[in-house]
Each structure stands twice: as structure tokens, then as C-alpha cells.
Amino acid sequence: MNVDSRAVRKVPTGPARKGPTGIEPARITAGQPGAERGHVRRMGHKSIIDCARIYYKTLNQQIREEIERGANEIVLEGVRGQRYIGTGLAYPDVTVVVNGVPGNDLAAFMDGPTLIVNDGAQDGVANTMNSGLVVVHGHAGDVLGYGMRGGAVYVQGDVGYRVGIHMKAFGDSVPLIVIGGRARDFLGEYMAGGEILLLGLHDLRKPAVGSYLGTGMHGGVMYVRSPINRHQLGKEVQIEELASSDYERIRTIANDYCRYMEINPDDIVSLPFLKIRPHTFRPYGRMYAY
Amino acid sequence: MATRTLIPPEFRVLIDENACLQCRRCVGQCGWGVYSWDTTRNRPSPDHSKCGACHRCVTFCPGQAITITRNKLAFKANDNWAEQVMKAIWKQAETGGVLLTGMGNDKPYLRIFDHLLLDACQVTNPSIDPLREPMELRTYLGRKPDSVEVVAGSFESGGPFRLATELDTQLRLETPIMFAGMSYGSVSLNAHKALAMAAQELGTFMNTGEGGLHSDLEPYKDHIIVQCASGRFGVDASYLQSGAAVEIKIGQGAKPGIGGHLPGEKIDQQVSLTRMIPQGTDALSPAPHHDIYSIEDLRQLIYAIKEATGYKPVSVKIACVHNVAAIASGVVRAGADIIYLDGFRGGTGASPVIIRDHVGIPIEIAVAVVDQRLRDEGIRNRVSLIAAGGIRSAADVIKAIALGADACAIGTAALVALGCHVCQRCHTGSCSWGICTQRPDLTRRLDPEWGASQLTNLVKAWTHEMAEVLGALGVNAIESLRGNRERLRGLDLDENLLGILGVKPAGVA
Numbered sequence: 001m002n003v004d005s006r007a008v009r010k011v012p013t014g015p016a017r018k019g020p021t022g023i024e025p026a027r028i029t030a031g032q033p034g035a036e037r038g039h040v041r042r043m044g045h046k047s048i049i050d051c052a053r054i055y056y057k058t059l060n061q062q063i064r065e066e067i068e069r070g071a072n073e074i075v076l077e078g079v080r081g082q083r084y085i086g087t088g089l090a091y092p093d094v095t096v097v098v099n100g101v102p103g104n105d106l107a108a109f110m111d112g113p114t115l116i117v118n119d120g121a122q123d124g125v126a127n128t129m130n131s132g133l134v135v136v137h138g139h140a141g142d143v144l145g146y147g148m149r150g151g152a153v154y155v156q157g158d159v160g161y162r163v164g165i166h167m168k169a170f171g172d173s174v175p176l177i178v179i180g181g182r183a184r185d186f187l188g189e190y191m192a193g194g195e196i197l198l199l200g201l202h203d204l205r206k207p208a209v210g211s212y213l214g215t216g217m218h219g220g221v222m223y224v225r226s227p228i229n230r231h232q233l234g235k236e237v238q239i240e241e242l243a244s245s246d247y248e249r250i251r252t253i254a255n256d257y258c259r260y261m262e263i264n265p266d267d268i269v270s271l272p273f274l275k276i277r278p279h280t281f282r283p284y285g286r287m288y289a290y
Numbered sequence: 291m292a293t294r295t296l297i298p299p300e301f302r303v304l305i306d307e308n309a310c311l312q313c314r315r316c317v318g319q320c321g322w323g324v325y326s327w328d329t330t331r332n333r334p335s336p337d338h339s340k341c342g343a344c345h346r347c348v349t350f351c352p353g354q355a356i357t358i359t360r361n362k363l364a365f366k367a368n369d370n371w372a373e374q375v376m377k378a379i380w381k382q383a384e385t386g387g388v389l390l391t392g393m394g395n396d397k398p399y400l401r402i403f404d405h406l407l408l409d410a411c412q413v414t415n416p417s418i419d420p421l422r423e424p425m426e427l428r429t430y431l432g433r434k435p436d437s438v439e440v441v442a443g444s445f446e447s448g449g450p451f452r453l454a455t456e457l458d459t460q461l462r463l464e465t466p467i468m469f470a471g472m473s474y475g476s477v478s479l480n481a482h483k484a485l486a487m488a489a490q491e492l493g494t495f496m497n498t499g500e501g502g503l504h505s506d507l508e509p510y511k512d513h514i515i516v517q518c519a520s521g522r523f524g525v526d527a528s529y530l531q532s533g534a535a536v537e538i539k540i541g542q543g544a545k546p547g548i549g550g551h552l553p554g555e556k557i558d559q560q561v562s563l564t565r566m567i568p569q570g571t572d573a574l575s576p577a578p579h580h581d582i583y584s585i586e587d588l589r590q591l592i593y594a595i596k597e598a599t600g601y602k603p604v605s606v607k608i609a610c611v612h613n614v615a616a617i618a619s620g621v622v623r624a625g626a627d628i629i630y631l632d633g634f635r636g637g638t639g640a641s642p643v644i645i646r647d648h649v650g651i652p653i654e655i656a657v658a659v660v661d662q663r664l665r666d667e668g669i670r671n672r673v674s675l676i677a678a679g680g681i682r683s684a685a686d687v688i689k690a691i692a693l694g695a696d697a698c699a700i701g702t703a704a705l706v707a708l709g710c711h712v713c714q715r716c717h718t719g720s721c722s723w724g725i726c727t728q729r730p731d732l733t734r735r736l737d738p739e740w741g742a743s744q745l746t747n748l749v750k751a752w753t754h755e756m757a758e759v760l761g762a763l764g765v766n767a768i769e770s771l772r773g774n775r776e777r778l779r780g781l782d783l784d785e786n787l788l789g790i791l792g793v794k795p796a797g798v799a
Contacts, residue, residue: 057597083590083594084594087598088527088597104590109530110527123581127581127594130526146522146580149522149566166580168566168577170566190580215486261624281570282553282572282574286387288387288388288389288642289390
């Protein structure tokens with residue numbers, strides 16, 4: 001092992017000096033943020049953690065501890081913007097229920113668990129997520145599903161900018177994002193694989209997407225239930241007719257989405273969708289002189 | 291005229307027919323298809339226009355019959371409209387494309403390393419003989435505390451004193467030289483294996499670049515830094531946890547500010563598996579990380595990675611640009627444990643010529659200004675600096691350390707040790723040396739064991755040279771030279787530049 005956590009001899013030991021505006025690393029010592037642990041109630045395989053005043057690092061440590069103890073359902077009460085909930089969690093049979101608004105990078109690098117948010121979520125949900133399910137019963141922020149390569153994110157409300165950017169599929173891993181409401185600009189930017197379903201459920205008269213839809217897209221597919229003006233499309237994508245297999249796929253996705261949302265799947269499949277696909281899998285193949 | 295190119299061949303392939311053994315080895319060795327076999331004459335017939343002077347055929351011709359010369363076509367003398375300028379125009383006129391190239395900046399900008407001279411001891415203070423006295427080159431990379439608390443301990447606990455401060459995890463390097471990030475995909479798996487094996491043997495680190503970690507490299511993971519770049523290729527929780535540290539690549543010296551396009555031709559089945567993308571599609575890395583638009587966002591990703599890895603060291607790689615000192619200060623405050631500074635001479639598998647040759651600043655200047663800025667702000671201890679981008683020798687390493695680096699990373703120099711002749715055609719995927727290609731007939735030429743021994747020899751030799759220099763300087767630890775610009779003098783550098791480097795001119799005591 002080449003990692004030495006007790007590099008005693010080589011540590012410069014000059015006079016202690018504090019930086020003028022230095023930020024301390026997240027480290028937990030008595031009397032500092034993070035020292036306080038959340039109160040836990042345990043009922044069989046269910047653990048309820050009171051998170052109201054708990055530092056994110058401690059909270060995430062406690063979540064891992066509860067799972068290690070055998071819990072398969074963790075309920076987080078009073079979440080107030082703690083970051084990285086579910087980040088790097090790699091337990092397939094665990095469900096985490098978030099009551100309150102979680103902070104950025106919810107479920108980043110997550111691999112397996114189910115995460116139910118009974119409120120809105122912030123930026124960076126499912127950043128580079130590998131597998132699992134995130135359900136948001138509210139709105140979600142920017143760059144949701146950045147570099148996501150598997151699993152699903154179901155959002156009940158609207159999402160921000162650059163959602164689904166650079167999602168990619170490989171083998172059996174096909175990431176899926178379903179957005180109940182509207183999405184802002186750059187939906188599916190640089191998208192290399194996977195599926196985005198945009199439902200625009202709340203107001204069908206206005207476009208549910210912003211501009212630069214699918215800019216740089218070179219793989220995957222988007223199904224959009226919204227009028228789209230020509231100028232909103234990225235130059236690398238085109239609108240295609242849906243085949244019957246597309247409608248079957250939308251029906252399958254809608255059925256699963258509606259298991260978590262109080263919507264009838266028939267209401268989702270009743271209106272026509274637009275299918276957005278890239279012109280080419282190699283948009284920049286002819287840009288260079290060799 | 292329509293099928294004819296205006297571009298004359300750059301080289302001429304000369305074959306001594308008396309020495310030629312007619313063995314056809316040149317035909318097989320050339321990955322670029324220079325040679326065909328002339329059946330009527332029973333001789334190799336070269337297409338000069340395809341030659342890039344990589345010398346694979348020269349090295350392997352058993353009769354030593356091949357010579358590559360420059361195609362000495364006379365052009366009307368014109369300093370402004372030089373041959374290379376016209377060739378670039380012809381190429382673009384014929385293709386309409388962005389000029390692409392490989393390796394680092396080849397323009398004759400000032401090489402500051404060659405204008406810095408080291409000190410030595412004479413008479414009044416003794417030099418040290420490193421052959422007989424211990425010379426400490428071991429280097430720890432990572433965040434150091436602002437202060438340490440030492441308490442008296444019991445005999446059982448190992449001694450009278452004990453460090454009470456909990457230290458952040460450090461990377462231990464037996465020599466302050468590591469291998470630069472080069473992705474599997476741009477270089478071959480055998481090149482990656484050679485680097486990993488050498489890193490383990492040397493007690494240092496190799497860096498995956500943005501291409502994931504092939505399963506064959508698992509045994510070396512304690513000596514591997516895994517990279518997370520904007521394309522997030524091959525990045526998942528287990529990948530992040532595999533490495534000894536994680537590097538967030540913001541920029542690269544050869545192409546600051548732009549992303550990467552690995553062409554579909556290089557995405558074969560194994561690369562596809564490692565990058566986790568379908569075979570044959572282009573691997574497009576966006577120019578920015580789209581979750582990082584500010585220092586606060588960078589902090590968010592750094593700590594997301596720390597959360598996902600149990601708080602391993604996180605390195606942030608940035609290209610050296612005009613405002614590098616302020617950027618580095620922000621990166622420290624974002625929580626990075628290591629900053630990897632990549633100068634404008636850094637290599638690449640593919641970069642637009644205009645970016646490679648005209649964007650960024652030299653590593654010598656960047657290291658000096660970043661080190662000074664962090665010292666001025668009292669935060670230098672919170673981060674380790676890696677200098678890279680044009681490190682060619684042990685002399686460059688030791689000068690970079692004297693300017694303020696903690697360690698150096700070598701990319702091009704490592705590839706040269708593997709046989710690379712810097713022919714600058716990495717982007718074509720036809721590397722005859724089997725380094726920068728995925729063609730199975732070419733990659734199998736590079737034996738990882740041989741490659742590892744070449745790399746190990748090189749770094750060991752450099753390490754010995756550095757020990758010699760330290761001895762001459764009269765110090766017995768690299769730590770004593772780190773950021774010690776008093777032991778450097780500048781020759782032929784103007785006053786402004788000397789001021790920026792914090793180095794006195796030669797002749798001033």
C-alpha cells in the first residue's frame with residue numbers, strides 16, 4: 001500500500017499560520033459542525049434518522065452505518081439541504097426516503113439503491129449515477145443526470161438547465177429520465193445514449209422545453225410531449241415519426257413512472273409525442289484535417 | 291490536377307539496394323503504409339508522402355539499409371511565408387478541416403528551463419556524496435495541516451512523542467516523478483500496463499487519463515490515480531474507489547479550454563468496455579465539466595468524490611493559463627489536496643494545432659507564480675503541486691522543484707522511453723511503435739515487461755542524477771530544495787521574467 005496516512009516525518013512543521021479567508025476541510029471534531037449525530041429510531045429493518053441539525057458528512061456516515069447494521073429502509077426526517085445524500089451508495093436492496101429538501105449531488109455515483117424524495121431536489125441529482133432509482137415528488141434543479149449511465153430518475157415537476165447532459169448507454173445499462181413538467185434549455189446536450197421522456201403534464205399550450213434541445217446529441221433518444229419550434233432544436237438533432245415500438249416503450253415507461261406518481265398512465269400516452277434523435281452518431285467526424 | 295495534392299512529402303525514404311536483404315520487413319513494420327513490394331524489381335517501393343520519420347523501419351531493418359532524410363526541396367527564401375506555413379494552408383485548402391496534431395507544442399518558444407542554472411557548494415560549505423550518504427527523495431503528496439499537535443506518549447505506543455493531529459491521507463512517492471495522465475484509448479493497453487508495472491516497481495503512480503481502468507490493471511491499483519474528466523468515461527463508484535487518488539481533469543496543457551474527441555475508429559471492443567460506451571461511436575468530452583461553473587461547484591464535485599471514496603486525496607489538473615495563480619488559489623480553497631499544473635508544452639493524443647501551439651503559458655512560470663501566490667496567501671501547505679508539460683530530463687525535474695513544485699509528471703518522456711520518436715501523428719491511430727494505436731497488429735509490438743523495464747530504468751537514472759545534484763547543492767533531502775529559488779540563477783532572462791520567476795540573475799550572489 002502506497003498510501004501513508006501517518007506521514008509524520010515529512011510534514012513541514014513551520015509556524016502555524018491561518019489563511020486569510022481559508023475554508024477548512026470537512027473534518028469532524030468535538031464542538032465543530034458534524035460533531036452532532038442525528039437521533040435514530042429503529043423498527044426492524046427500518047431506521048428513521050432525524051436530520052434537522054446534522055452536518056452532511058455525519059448524516060451520510062450514519063446512513064451507511066444503518067445499512068451496515070442491516071437496515072433496508074432508511075427514512076430521513078427534516079432534511080435541510082444536506083449534500084451528497086446517497087452519493088456513492090452501492091447497495092441494491094436499500095430504499096432511502098428523504099423528507100425535506102436534499103442538497104446538491106443527490107445520488108451522485110449511486111449504484112443500486114432507491115431514493116424517494118418527498119419534496120423538491122436541487123442541482124446535480126444523479127450525477128454520473130450507475131444504477132438505481134431516484135424519485136422526486138417536486139421540482140429538480142440543473143444538470144440532473146449528468147453523465148448518468150444506468151438506472152432511472154423520475155421527476156414529478158419541472159427541471160432546470162442541461163438535464164441529461166452526456167448521458168450514455170452501454171450494453172444492458174440504459175439510463176432513463178422522466179420529467180413530469182417542463183425542462184429548461186440544453187435538455188439532452190451532448191447526449192450519447194439512454195432515454196429522456198418529457199411529459200409537459202402541467203400546461204400543454206406552451207412548449208415544455210427551452211432552446212438548444214439535444215445540442216451535440218450523438219446517441220440515445222428523447223420523447224417529448226410538447227410543441228417544439230424549429231429554432232429550439234439543436235443543430236445535431238431531428239424530429240422523427242414514432243414507430244409502434246416507440247409507443248410500446250412509452251407505455252412501459254409510463255406504467256412504471258405512474259407507480260410512483262398519482263397519475264393515470266392513460267393520460268400520458270393519450271397525446272402524440274415527438275421523437276428527437278441525432279442526425280449522426282459522429283457529429284464531428286469530418287471536422288478535422290488529418 | 292483535381293486528384294493531386296499541392297503538399298510535397300516532408301521526408302524521403304532512401305533504401306540502399308546493396309544493403310537491402312529483400313526480407314520485406316519494412317513493408318510489415320510500417321503502420322502508415324509507406325512501403326509496398328515491387329514484384330518486378332523484387333524491392334520495397336516507398337511512398338514518401340506517407341512517411342513521418344518515426345524510424346520504426348529504420349530500427350528494424352536487418353540490413354540497416356534504410357535512411358530517412360528531409361525532403362530538401364528548395365523554396366524561395368522567405369522568412370514569413372515559410373514552408374510549414376504554406377503546407378498548412380494547402381492542407382486546409384484541400385480539406386476544409388481544423389488542423390489536428392499529436393504530442394506537445396513544437397514551436398521555438400523560449401525554453402526557460404534551459405536558462406536556469408543550479409548552484410553547488412564550494413569550499414565554505416561541504417557538498418555531500420550521495421553514493422555514500424543517504425539522500426531523501428521520498429515525497430508525500432496531499433494536504434498538510436496548518437499546524438501539528440504533538441503529545442507525550444507511552445513507551446508502548448512507540449515512543450515518547452505521538453502526533454495528535456489527524457493527517458489527511460497522503461500519496462507516498464519514492465521519487466518525485468510520476469507518470470502523466472494518458473488514457474487507454476489514446477494509448478494502447480500494453481502502454482498502460484507498462485506504465486502501471488513501472489509505477490509499482492518504482493513506488494510512484496501512473497494516471498489513467500480519461501478512459502477508465504482496464505480490468506488487467508487491477509493488481510496495480512495502489513499505484514494508480516484515476517481520472518474523472520468532463521466526459522465521465524468509465525467513471526463509476528467502483529472506479530473511483532479503485533485508485534489511490536482521484537484526479538478531476540479541468541484542463542490539459544496541450545489544449546487548454548477545449549474538450550476531447552476520441553474518434554470512433556479507436557473505440558474497439560476493449561476500449562468500449564473500459565470507457566463504457568458502444569463500440570465505434572466517437573467519445574466526446576465536453577470542453578467544461580457541466581457541473582462545474584465556479585470554484586463552489588468544483589468544491590461540490592471534490593467533496594462528492596471524497597464522499598464516494600471514503601475521503602481519498604483529490605487532485606485537480608489545470609492547464610497553465612494567464613490567470614493560473616488566482617485559479618490555483620481557488621482550487622485550493624475548493625478543497626483540492628493536489629494541483630496538477632500542466633504547461634503549454636504538454637503532450638496530447640490529439641489537439642487542434644492552433645490550440646496546442648498558441649494557447650497557455652510555460653510550466654516554469656506557472657509553478658513559480660502559483661507557489662508564490664499560495665505562499666503569500668498562507669495556504670501553500672494545504673496543497674501539493676505537480677508540475678508537468680514539457681519535463682524532458684532530471685534537470686527539468688529538479689529545476690521545477692526548486693521553482694516550487696512538489697513533484698513532476700512525465701508523459702512524452704515516458705512514451706519516448708517506450709520507443710516513441712515524437713513524430714506527432716498520435717491522432718491518426720497508426721502508431722508503428724504500438725503506443726498510440728488500438729490496431730491489434732501494432733499494439734502487440736509493445737511488450738509491457740520490456741516497456742516497464744525501460745520506464746523503470748529511466749526514472750531510476752533520473753533519480754540518481756537528482757541525488758547527485760542534491761549532493762552538489764549540499765543538501766540531503768529534496769524537501770530542502772523545494773521552492774528554494776535561491777539555489778537557482780537565470781541566464782539570458784530579462785528582468786521582468788526573473789522577477790516573475792523569483793530568481794536572481796547569474797552573477798548576483
